[in-house]
Each structure stands twice: as structure tokens, then as C-alpha cells.
Amino acid sequence: MTPDLMEAGVEALKHHEELVAARQGSGGASYGRVVTPGEVDVTHGAILYLDDITVSFDGFKALNALNLNISAGEMRCIIGPNGAGKTTMMDVITGKTRPDVGKAFFGSTIDLLRLRENEIASIGIGRKFQKPTVFEHLTVFENLELALKADRGVRSSMFFRLTGEQLDRIGEILTLIHLRPSAQRVAGLLSHGQKQWLEIGMLLMQDPKLLLLDEPVAGMTDEETERTAELFLSLEGNHSLVVVEHDMKFIGELTQGGKNGKKVTVLHEGSVLAEGTLADVQANEKVVEVYLGR
Numbered sequence: 582m583t584p585d586l587m588e589a590g591v592e593a594l595k596h597h598e599e600l601v602a603a604r605q606g607s608g609g610a611s612y613g614r615v616v617t618p619g620e621v622d623v624t625h626g627a628i629l630y631l632d633d634i635t636v637s638f639d640g641f642k643a644l645n646a647l648n649l650n651i652s653a654g655e656m657r658c659i660i661g662p663n664g665a666g667k668t669t670m671m672d673v674i675t676g677k678t679r680p681d682v683g684k685a686f687f688g689s690t691i692d693l694l695r696l697r698e699n700e701i702a703s704i705g706i707g708r709k710f711q712k713p714t715v716f717e718h719l720t721v722f723e724n725l726e727l728a729l730k731a732d733r734g735v736r737s738s739m740f741f742r743l744t745g746e747q748l749d750r751i752g753e754i755l756t757l758i759h760l761r762p763s764a765q766r767v768a769g770l771l772s773h774g775q776k777q778w779l780e781i782g783m784l785l786m787q788d789p790k791l792l793l794l795d796e797p798v799a800g801m802t803d804e805e806t807e808r809t810a811e812l813f814l815s816l817e818g819n820h821s822l823v824v825v826e827h828d829m830k831f832i833g834e835l836t837q838g839g840k841n842g843k844k845v846t847v848l849h850e851g852s853v854l855a856e857g858t859l860a861d862v863q864a865n866e867k868v869v870e871v872y873l874g875r
């Protein structure tokens with residue numbers, strides 16, 4: 582989460598609530614029911630539904646009739662060659678880029694194409710960009726505290742009552758991201774991998790239902806990469822994760838070698854080229870030709 586998104590979160594949420602209220606008041610049918618922050622309807626099993634999404638840049642189709650379904654609690658790895666459309670797909674989900682055509686739903690009721698970028702961040706979709714964006718001059722603890730305070734306006738009446746719980750939550754996140762011993766360290770002094778974990782921790786403070794992670798282990802040491810895999814595996818189930826990565830060893834760790842039925846999606850030229858277990862896609866000749874064999 583970037584600082585500007587965090588700061589704009591409260592304002593965006595207010596706007597979103599007004600939007601929902603206005604639509605209900607006018608009998609609008611855009612939402613099937615009241616959508617409260619952090620709540621997403623996954624009764625049909627899907628947390629994310631992209632249907633026939635096309636994005637063109639000057640006639641070039643960065644996404645070409647892309648379909649993608651992610652189940653609640655699922656960890657989905659997305660691979661594909663440079664220019665396949667992975668970043669553009671994340672941009673569509675987070676409202677940064679609008680598709681020419683297609684549908685994008687968060688759960689079964691929230692039409693992402695009707696929401697602004699800040700609103701999407703507020704309703705439970707967290708995005709981690711490749712480069713860490715932590716507050717370098719603040720301590721690890723203060724960074725997490727700040728991420729929590731982005732929520733303060735929303736629950737201002739509850740804030741002080743919940744301070745003890747919030748402190749516990751910060752403690753839990755510190756343990757989860759392996760930074761408890763570094764809580765009072767200035768973030769600028771952390772290693773690259775630790776900064777990535779801190780940013781993931783900041784996202785987790787907002788308890789997102791869906792986490793989009795763009796090349797999270799790029800530049801990490803082997804040990805940091807393994808610990809990141811452990812972290813993601815511990816989040817699976819409570820959160821849905823979409824992980825874009827080129828590091829096949831890491832994908833192997835996340836999918837436990839493809840032996841547990843977890844799906845990997847291969848994007849190529851803006852569409853899904855193949856989808857299946859890691860073993861399936863590694864054995865797919867088309868995938869080997871355009872990506873893995875290179």
C-alpha cells in the first residue's frame with residue numbers, strides 16, 4: 582500500500598458508503614445487498630471473478646478476453662513471460678486501469694469496475710507492488726501503527742477501546758512477518774527482504790480479504806524467499822492471495838511442488854494460456870515454448 586492510498590482511505594471509504602447508501606435509496610440494483618467495509622459476499626465460493634476483460638493501449642491488446650476465477654482463501658500463482666499482461670491485470674483489479682470491455686467482481690456482489698482505486702483499497706483488496714514502499718524514517722512498529730491509523734477515521738469511536746486489541750494485533754503481525762526483534766528498528770535500516778515483509782505486514786493490518794502480490798521475492802536471499810513462502814502459506818485460507826512471480830522455485834514452494842492440486846495460471850499475450858497444477862503447466866508444451874523453455 583502506498584502512503585497516498587493509506588491517507589486517502591478514510592475519505593474514499595466515506596465516499597463508498599455514501600455511494601452504497603445512495604444506490605440503495607434510489608432502488609439501484611448495482612449491489613445485491615449492503616456492502617460494509619471488509620465484507621465481501623463469497624457464498625458462491627469466488628472472491629474474484631474476471632470475465633472477458635480486454636484492455637487496449639493504442640490498439641494493442643495488453644489483455645485480450647481474459648478470464649480468471651479465484652476462490653475464497655485460495656493461493657493462486659500467476660506466471661508468464663514479460664509483457665504477458667500480469668501487471669495490467671492487477672491494474673484492472675485495483676481500478677488503476679479501466680478495461681474496454683469485460684466484467685470484474687469482488688465476491689458475487691461488488692462490481693469493481695464501478696469503484697475508484699481508493700474505494701477498492703478500502704473494501705479489502707490489498708496490493709503489494711514490486712518495490713517496497715515503507716516509511717524509511719519510522720520504526721517497524723510505527724509503520725505498522727500508521728497502517729492501522731489509516732483505519733482510525735472509520736472506527737474513530739471504537740479506537741481507544743480497541744487499543745489493547747490493536748496492540749495485540751501489531752504483536753501478532755510482527756511475529757508473522759519475522760520482525761518482532763526489529764520492532765524498534767528504523768525501517769530504512771532493514772534488509773530488502775525485511776522491508777518487503779514490513780510492507781506485507783502493513784497491508785495485513787487492514788485485514789484485506791484479497792492480497793495481490795507482484796514479484797514479492799525479487800531481490801530476496803534464498804533464506805528470505807523460503808520464509809516468505811512460509812508466510813504466504815500461513816495466510817492462505819484466511820486471505821486469498823494472487824502471487825505474480827518469475828521465481829519457479831518459490832512457486833514450487835507455494836504449491837508444494839504441484840502435488841496438492843493448487844492451481845497455477847499461465848498468462849501469454851493477454852490471455853490465459855494454461856491453468857492447472859504446477860506439474861501440469863510445466864508439462865504443457867505451449868508453456869514450455871513461450872515461457873519455461875526460455
Ligand SMILES: Nc1ncnc2c1ncn2[C@@H]1O[C@H](COP(=O)(O)OP(=O)(O)OP(=O)(O)O)[C@@H](O)[C@H]1O
Pocket residue numbers: 638642643661662663664665666667668669670
Ligand atoms: N500504459 C501503457 N501504454 C502502452 N502499452 C502498455 C501500457 N501498459 C502496458 N503496456 C503494454 O502491455 C503489455 C502488457 O504489459 P504488462 O506490464 O501488463 O505485462 P507483464 O506481464 O506484467 O510483464 P512483466 O513480467 O515484464 O512485468 C506490454 O506489451 C506492455 O508494453
